[in-house]
Amino acid sequence: MASDSASSTRRMTGIAELDDSHDAFIRMASRLSQAAATPMSADERDRLVPELLQDTISTVTQHFVAEERLMKSYGYRAQDPDGFSDHLEAHADFTAEVCRIVCAMEQFTEDSLAQLCRMLTDFSAAHSERHDLPFVRHVCASAMN
Numbered sequence: 001m002a003s004d005s006a007s008s009t010r011r012m013t014g015i016a017e018l019d020d021s022h023d024a025f026i027r028m029a030s031r032l033s034q035a036a037a038t039p040m041s042a043d044e045r046d047r048l049v050p051e052l053l054q055d056t057i058s059t060v061t062q063h064f065v066a067e068e069r070l071m072k073s074y075g076y077r078a079q080d081p082d083g084f085s086d087h088l089e090a091h092a093d094f095t096a097e098v099c100r101i102v103c104a105m106e107q108f109t110e111d112s113l114a115q116l117c118r119m120l121t122d123f124s125a126a127h128s129e130r131h132d133l134p135f136v137r138h139v140c141a142s143a144m145n
């Protein structure tokens, strides 16, 4: 479940693409959580887990690409170059960590899925507060000018 700060960011921007992308990120964490809590046969695990891991990497990267495109289109890079580059670095670090964890897992268990779910929810809460909210404030300020 998303934290309050992550939830408060999710539909704050009024930019459908960004809000939808945050929703997809949180939905992915829920899918991982549900799968982790559902007993699976070996066959089910073999079928479902690779799909979940692929979808996790895809959801994370698609969200970051969409958000970074919007940051550029809203002039965030020019207005706050340090904030922009810190934000991109945080995205890159998290993407690398998710890929590292997925690639390092030799055997996928319910615990692995739960660990990934926690990574997504913890990241979402901390990252939203530190990086996404300043961008949202920039978008809101731009809309008032």
Ligand SMILES: [Fe+2]
Pocket: 067, 087, 091, 127, 131, 132
């Ligand atoms: Fe972000």
Ligand SMILES: [Fe+2]
Pocket: 022, 063, 067, 132
């Ligand atoms: Fe975001």
